[in-house]
Amino acid sequence: MISRPRGTRDFTPEEMDRRDHLLAVLKGTVESFGYGEIGLPAFEHLDLFTLRSGPGIIGQMYNFTDKNGRNLALRPELTASTMRFYVNNLQNRPKPQKLYYFGNCFRYERPQKGRFREFWQFGVEFIGSSTSLALAELIAMAVKLMDRSGLRDFQLNIGYLDILRTVMAKIGLPTSALASALVLIDKKNIEGLEDLLYENGTSAKLVSDILSLLDVTGGIELLEEMEGMERDYPELAVPLERFRKICHWLVIMGIDKFNIDLGVVRGLDYYTGMVFEIEAPMLGAEKQICGGGEYSLVPLFGGREVATSGFALGFDRLLLALENQGYVFRAKRLDLFLVPVSPDDIQYTVGVANSLRTAGLRVDLELRGRNVKKAMKYGNSLGAAYVGIIGENERNRSLVAVKDMNSGEQKSVPEADLVSYLWEGRNSLQT
RNA sequence: GCUGAGAUAGUGUAGCCUGGCAGCAUAUGGGACUGUGGAUCCUCUGGCCCGGGUUCAAAUCCCGGUCUCGGCCCCA
Structure with missing residues (x-):
């Protein structure tokens, strides 16, 4: 008997029925915002992914050499392919462009709850505008996807990388130290961050300012508190104003329950300004269900500079959260x-x-x-x-x-x- | 990559500690029942994750592997 490869799953007709149902809701929702679906290959040149995320990720990918000696990899996510597609073929279409995708992705990792070696991502990319209105719409759409799916218990965290980066830049941290500082911030390792800053000769005043920035988590009222920062750091005026506008539009779009957390860093450094994530606490260790923000990849892939933002959601995790919540799926019935x-x-x-x-x-x-x-x-x-x-x-x-x-x-x-x-x-x- | 628990018919489980014919429930097939479902009864088929070791004898004890479920690491 031949067993299923590790980390893969078979789906019964009933399970596929649920998945189709959820997918139809997701598609219908993003299409109601004017997004159009694109299709992408299941494998790409390995370089596409190492260019994006560094050679370190090879260990977490299914990569192989084909019969002609090409280095290929099963896609670990779909943003890189979308950006490649854009650079190759879509650069001359009218902007902004609203694209979405749904597909299986592959990662060579240890399976656990909500984590599989073959899993499905649903995501959108927004290309060609970076107005606060556009970014607010992006977040609002992500929230709407959760609502329309039927998910009840979830939390939206919004961060803004430029605020921290501006302050950090003022310190004059070397690039390498800046990168490790962001890692420490992502891990919420405040003590480690403090040590790193002092080692690099940061003044006590600056250190405490940075730490207080990281302390900034909470609702929309925090935007006003942050105004105090502008007096000490005039460079913050521009990013803070933009962040305020995004939040302003979000409220107008009916999204007023969100958590501002300047410590949301989202791992890699191609994220640029606004970032956000949505988590479902009931899922435990793998609770993050959706993540995204503004990023810059097009120049890296050889295209003209253009504003890009987007997010991807873990289809399997969303489904798992709905099931845990006891959501009743309408089954297709034989007439x-x-x-x-x-x-x-x-x-x-x-x-x-x-x-x-x-x-x-x-x-x-x-x-x-x-x-x-x-x-x-x-x-x-x-x-x-x-x-x-x-x-x-x-x-x-x-x-x-x-x-x-x-x-x-x-x-x-x-x-x-x-x-x-x-x-x-x-x-x-x-x- | 680290760590804990686990794997017995299609599904869910008992047996394991203390080695001695692998049991139960349910589902599937057949029948009771050749124009009326969900119930009941009878019945067939079907299983100890894989490999090695110890032993007269291994589902049971030991070693290795695979896979699953958790907690970390990571998470593009």
Whole structure:
């Protein structure tokens, strides 16, 4: 017997039904904002990813050499491919461009709850504008994705890298120290940060200012408190004003419950200004469900400088969070299961099934020639809304004996009326 | 990469400590029941993760591997 490779999953029809349902909600939501879907290859040149994230990530990727000696890798995420696509083919389209994608990604990591070696990402990229309004819309859309999915308990954290970076730049930290400082901030290792700053000759006043900046977490009211910083650091006026505007638009868009956290750093250094993440606390160690912000990758890939922002959400984690929350998914139901009573009835039954299927109904029929009782039991186990029985009586008068499997009521329906009868049934059952 | 727990029919489990015919529930197939589902009863099929060791004898004890579930590391 051959087992499933580690960190991969099989999905039953019921699971795929849920995944399709969630995906339809996500697609519908971003499309309502004017986003269009793109398709991307499952593997790329290894260089695409090392260029983006450094050679260190090779250890966490499925990379291989093909028969012609090319160094390739299964995609670990989709932003890099999107940016490559943009640089290759999309640079001359009208801006801004709103793109979204959904696809499987691969990472060679140790599987655990909410983390698999093959997993699915849904994401968007916004190319060609960096107005505060556009960034607010991006965040608002991410929140709307959670709401429309049915997720109740989640938290939005928003950070703004330029604020910290401006203050850090004033210190005159060498680039290497700046990078490790950001890492320490991301890890919330305040003591380590303090030591690093002092080692680099930062004054006590600056250190305490930075630490107080990191302390800034909380609601929208913190924006006013930050105004005090502007007196000491005039360079902050521009980023602070932009950050304020983003938050302002967010409130206008109906998003007023968010947490401002200047310590949100999001790992790598191609993130530039505004960054955000959404987490679902119920998920434990792998609680981050969505993350994104402003970044700069296009020049790195050889394109003209352009404003880019976006986010990706972990499809599997979102689904897991919904399941943990007890969300009830609406299952696709078979509309009608047809049972021919005797072999003589099969031809008529097949004809009925065919015309109903053409009308867009979900119809199955007894294919094994079992008796009516057995066939009904099977139809019941399929979850069919109705079972239709066809015997000599029905065949001779162009009827179907339709039994409502919920109420148990049965009536003879003329073949010509079946389509409307079943559609009515489907609509009333699913409201 | 570190660390803890675990793996027994399709699914869920008992047995393991203290070695001695692998049991139960449920699902699937067949039947009771040849024009009416969910119930009941009977019945067939189906299993000790893989490899090695100890032993007269291993699901059980020992070693290695694989996989799963957690907690870290990482998380583009």
